[in-house]
Amino acid sequence: MTAAIDIAALANLLQEAAVEEILPRFRNLGDGDIRMKTEAIDLVTEADEAAERLIRKGIEGLMPDALFVGEESVAADPALLDQLKDADLAVIVDPIDGTFNFASGLSLFGVMLAVVSKGETVAGLIYDPIGNDWALCEKGSGAWLYRTDGAQEQMFMRPSGPLEQMIGIANTGFFDLEMRRKILSNLAEVRLFTSYRCAAHEYRLLGQGHMDFAMYNKLMPWDHLGGALMMQEAGAHVARFDGSPYLPHHTAGGLLVAADEDAWQELRERIFTVD
Structure with missing residues (x-):
């Protein structure tokens, strides 16, 4: 340190x-x-x-x-x-x-x-x-x-449950129209999703065990660097959409946070498929 x-x-x-x-x-x-x-x-x-x-x-x-x-x-x-x-x-x-x-x-x-x-x-x-x-x-x-x-x-991420019972954050506003339609359709598979337009409170909710996942597309360092580390320290699996680590200079590539790697992979494959 x-x-x-x-x-x-x-x-x-x-x-x-x-x-x-x-x-x-x-x-x-x-x-x-x-x-x-x-x-x-x-x-x-x-x-x-x-x-x-x-x-x-x-x-x-x-x-x-x-x-x-x-x-x-x-x-x-x-x-x-x-x-x-x-x-x-x-x-x-x-x-x-x-x-x-x-x-x-x-x-x-x-x-x-x-x-x-x-x-x-x-x-x-x-x-x-x-x-x-x-x-x-x-x-x-x-x-x-x-x-x-x-x-x-x-602070700890809560243990992952089945996809159909998951609730989380999905910020879809920075995808193009067709991709946004696809992801919003896929999100019907989870129990509930929302966006509070405030990563500060969204990361805190995750770290206090109130939600199962968060997804962001636009990555500005002031919005996500501290929160991403906080989620990792709370036990979460945090990575960009391609599975690579999120680094301070990244401003693209998306970010997905989930309780563990298995939940991350399921969310990536079934909900947030952006290829």
């Missing part, structure tokens, strides 16, 4: 950003505080940008040698994302995961952070500003939920 990581200090930094920049703006955004990025469901708010500035300043103090990769920083300078592959140490941040929900006044949003060392994700944090608690992991140390009262609970 990289000695430079102070997981508690990082957790406190995310909380500080929420208290100072995110929560005061929740359900209190003016007309000019919400802007569209690529489409009507891809938004950025003043809270995203202000929180990222605060987190970035904090990271410069805590980990001055780390490359900082924030969602809004990359929106302003896309070339920044290319530096992640070769960075010795990097901190990847989503200041508000679930911006559409946040801008709509829904409380399903979170703050996400991952630490990458020499091309490998080594730590992940997901902070829930509404619940004021953290899910966090360090590689090789398990995944843990830290409650407001200081209680700690280890």
